[in-house]
Amino acid sequence: MVQRAVRERGNPQADVLVTLPPFIQQAAGKGLLQTYAPAGADQVAGADKAPDGTWTSVVNNYFGFVYNKKELKQPPKTWDELLGSRYKNKIQYSTPGVAGDGTAVLVKAMHDFGGKEQALAYLKKLQANNVGPSASTGKLAPKVDKGELLVANGDVQMNHAQTKTMPHLGIWFPAGTDGRPTTFALPYAAGLVTKAPHSANGRKLLDFMLAREQQEEVSAIGGGFPARRDVKAATDANATALARLMDGIEVFEPDWNDIDKNLSAYVEDWKSATGS
Known part of the structure; x- marks a missing residue:
């Protein structure tokens, strides 16, 4: 997705880019995302959004x-x-x-x-x-x-x-x-594309995805976890099963800045080690 956005930089086709870390950081670092904090972004944990407002997690995942x-x-x-x-x-x-x-x-x-x-x-x-x-x-x-x-x-x-x-x-x-x-955590993170052809609608979509009502339905409809901290745990069948699955699992926080900075080197080292 990031590579496609790079190719389309001169004539952007997408309004909103959704991808996982560390690729969302990669997109921001390449200037592919413009600053926009969706309504409700203040309820997203600091580690799950960009300090400069270029992207915000919309659905949490592991x-x-x-x-x-x-x-x-x-x-x-x-x-x-x-x-x-x-x-x-x-x-x-x-x-x-x-x-x-x-x-x-x-x-x-x-x-x-x-x-x-x-x-x-x-x-x-x-x-x-x-x-x-x-x-x-x-x-x-x-x-x-x-x-x-x-x-x-x-x-x-x-x-x-x-x-x-x-x-x-x-x-x-x-x-x-x-x-x-x-x-x-491996959240689905979204950002508004730089020079998006329909920026106003892109902002509306980001606001919609982070709105309380949609966040309360994340587990029931999407089978994921809400990105907002102020949305209480749902009680639907998916939410119950997901909570049971995560019970007793230790969740650590990667250094995404390090991974973003050194990803190419890490991947090259992996290729060398595995012969891939």
């Missing part, structure tokens, strides 16, 4: 993994379990630097293993079981549900929606070195 519940009686607990022979040619994750959820694999591994070098050393070993990179995260869950894969990466909102039509799909979170499962 990084996760999926597994095949039919083939595996219970999900793996740790990263190291994925190195076992049971997972030979049965693991796939989307490409860091290309897919938001693929970049998230690298972010979480760096956190859980205590640094970039440790994470890359692990991902190099994981290549023995890895099918290979995928440009699209969305294509992985159907493969897991069919049993072509046993484990793949994803995100909670997307995968929870997919479980309704994919009965063998389960969601899980690998544990760090201390044995505690972890994840981090």
